[in-house]
Amino acid sequence: MLINQSIIDEIISRADIIDVVSKSIKLKRSGHNYLACCPFHKEKTPSFSVNSIKQFFHCFGCEESGDVISFVMKFNGVDFIDAIKILADTYGVHIPESNETFTPKELQQKKEHKATLKDTINKTVQFFRNNLVNSNIAKNYLLNRGLTNEVINQFLLGFAPNDFNLLEKLFPDYAKNQFLIDSGLVIKNEANNKIYDRFRGRIIFPIRNTKGDVIAFGGRVITKSEPKYLNSPETILFNKSQELYGLFEAQKSIRNKNQVIIVEGYMDVIALNQFGINNVVATMGTAITDEHIKKLFRLCDNIYYAFDGDNAGRKAAWRALERSIANITDTKAGYFLFLPKEHDPDSFIRNKGVNEFINQLNNNSVPLSSFLLNQLSSEVNINTEEGKARLISLAKPFLEQTKAIALQVILKKQLAKIVELEPNVLESILNNRSRYAFYNNQWKNNPQLPVKENIIKINLVEIIIRHALHNISWVINYKLPENINFYSQEIQELALIIDFIHNNYNINDNIELIKITEYIKSPTLNLENMYNNNNIITLTEDEFRQTLDNLFGLSARKVIKIPKIPMKEQSNE
Ligand SMILES: [Zn+2]
Numbered sequence: 001m002l003i004n005q006s007i008i009d010e011i012i013s014r015a016d017i018i019d020v021v022s023k024s025i026k027l028k029r030s031g032h033n034y035l036a037c038c039p040f041h042k043e044k045t046p047s048f049s050v051n052s053i054k055q056f057f058h059c060f061g062c063e064e065s066g067d068v069i070s071f072v073m074k075f076n077g078v079d080f081i082d083a084i085k086i087l088a089d090t091y092g093v094h095i096p097e098s099n100e101t102f103t104p105k106e107l108q109q110k111k112e113h114k115a116t117l118k119d120t121i122n123k124t125v126q127f128f129r130n131n132l133v134n135s136n137i138a139k140n141y142l143l144n145r146g147l148t149n150e151v152i153n154q155f156l157l158g159f160a161p162n163d164f165n166l167l168e169k170l171f172p173d174y175a176k177n178q179f180l181i182d183s184g185l186v187i188k189n190e191a192n193n194k195i196y197d198r199f200r201g202r203i204i205f206p207i208r209n210t211k212g213d214v215i216a217f218g219g220r221v222i223t224k225s226e227p228k229y230l231n232s233p234e235t236i237l238f239n240k241s242q243e244l245y246g247l248f249e250a251q252k253s254i255r256n257k258n259q260v261i262i263v264e265g266y267m268d269v270i271a272l273n274q275f276g277i278n279n280v281v282a283t284m285g286t287a288i289t290d291e292h293i294k295k296l297f298r299l300c301d302n303i304y305y306a307f308d309g310d311n312a313g314r315k316a317a318w319r320a321l322e323r324s325i326a327n328i329t330d331t332k333a334g335y336f337l338f339l340p341k342e343h344d345p346d347s348f349i350r351n352k353g354v355n356e357f358i359n360q361l362n363n364n365s366v367p368l369s370s371f372l373l374n375q376l377s378s379e380v381n382i383n384t385e386e387g388k389a390r391l392i393s394l395a396k397p398f399l400e401q402t403k404a405i406a407l408q409v410i411l412k413k414q415l416a417k418i419v420e421l422e423p424n425v426l427e428s429i430l431n432n433r434s435r436y437a438f439y440n441n442q443w444k445n446n447p448q449l450p451v452k453e454n455i456i457k458i459n460l461v462e463i464i465i466r467h468a469l470h471n472i473s474w475v476i477n478y479k480l481p482e483n484i485n486f487y488s489q490e491i492q493e494l495a496l497i498i499d500f501i502h503n504n505y506n507i508n509d510n511i512e513l514i515k516i517t518e519y520i521k522s523p524t525l526n527l528e529n530m531y532n533n534n535n536i537i538t539l540t541e542d543e544f545r546q547t548l549d550n551l552f553g554l555s556a557r558k559v560i561k562i563p564k565i566p567m568k569e570q571s572n573e
Contacts, residue, residue, distance in 0.1 A: 020072065229285065260280070335367055
């Protein structure tokens with residue numbers, strides 16, 4: 001199977017590496033990097049780093065590195081094509097069959113399918129709206145939150161009572177209506193083939209595309225249940241990484257004001273609209289994407305992010321900055337408004353009034369350059385030389401990323417001032433190519449490059465344990481050193497295994513795996529796997545002894561690389 005390069009590019013642009021990796025392992029942010037314990041080798045302190053700007057990962061322990069596609073390949077143990085398929089699935093990219101051509105009849109069918117899907121959705125919008133009119137609980141909920149009937153109608157708000165098969169009332173063929181499933185309105189339980197409504201007990205926010213067609217729904221609970229917000233899944237009509245809530249209503253105003261305000265929630269969009277601020281949009285349960293930003297920069301030159309004042313809002317703002325910096329040119333600008341901790345735009349404008357909101361937006365928004373340098377400076381001790389040096393290295397990838405020459409100059413000027421260097425000195429520091437830059441170029445220019453395909457990495461401890469379990473005599477001949485450097489739990493457990501064999505076995509005995517496993521109770525080592533794993537590498541008794549000495553001594557954190565055992569060529573066709 002061949003996949004078109006444009007599809008691969010599309011996937012890379014949609015699949016944020018932080019998003020992808022954090023679904024698999026827990027990441028902790030540090031500057032533009034996110035750190036974790038490496039999923040590809042065993043370790044106790046994090047040396048696995050993911051760079052959100054350059055969209056690639058690197059492990060300083062085992063030296064694995066690559067882009068989002070290589071990560072999926074490694075982590076899921078799949079080849080390039082399958083990694084592409086996994087990501088395409090997650091991010092709603094359609095991969096055409098390699099010989100996908102349609103007859104006029106098929107094209108007509110596709111068109112009709114889409115049209116019926118839209119009809120199904122439109123019928124449901126009306127149904128939900130009628131439910132709202134007839135539900136005092138739902139109406140009161142919205143009125144208590146300060147919404148007017150006018151804005152409720154403008155945004156087509158509706159209500160889905162708490163009923164598992166409510167839509168059966170609207171669609172008599174509910175049980176076998178494929179369009180209900182395709183639109184995401186009902187969910188099919190594959191285990192028992194039962195179907196039920198996705199939205200139950202929720203205020204409904206119809207989501208429109210830029211033409212004004214409703215293509216999906218968002219739902220908010222009116223009681224204290226979870227999740228608070230729920231959206232339609234990706235469908236052939238709805239692509240979360242491209243659509244923005246409120247954009248249909250906001251387009252004209254965005255053009256006129258040459259400015260857009262991005263907020264986090266549906267209620268923020270609605271509240272601002274109610275108070276006459278119409279150039280507002282929100283993302284839908286995802287971080288902002290390159291496509292969102294590009295879309296908005298086609299309409300105007302100035303993006304204002306008005307996020308919640310809490311920690312989550314700050315995090316979202318930082319992610320928005322990371323995405324914006326590559327998309328900003330010298331005619332485009334990004335600003336960040338941080339509201340007081342206890343407020344989101346909805347509560348702020350209702351409490352303080354529209355004038356105060358506009359005042360904040362005009363006078364308290366921080367330009368992207370200041371937000372960037374303030375945030376990075378707060379992560380180092382700027383009063384020390386080390387802190388300044390670290391700030392330069394933190395800022396460098398952001399500088400490299402921006403295509404806006406003027407912004408780059410401003411950033412460098414501000415940075416030079418903060419770190420107290422002459423601009424030309426700073427410039428020469430920045431011009432040393434980092435190893436990040438090196439890796440990044442390699443992967444970005446050649447995304448099809450497989451991850452060091454001919455090399456696999458094997459943990460030495462695992463090799464040693466396998467040999468120990470198969471060669472009791474070697475272990476008995478080996479004398480444990482007096483001083484062992486227990487720098488990891490693995491080493492501790494390795495010593496325990498050797499000690500256990502010393503105390504319980506004779507030279508000609510066979511190992512009883514169960515007994516050792518019982519004794520060690522290791523959370524990190526799977527002895528059975530190691531015992532049965534008979535490929536890889538064979539040591540002599542001498543090498544075994546030397547390696548053990550190494551592991552227990554100082555120069556131990558070595559991972560060896562050996563050529564992969566030749567396998568049948570994987571076909572890419
Ligand atoms: Zn590693």
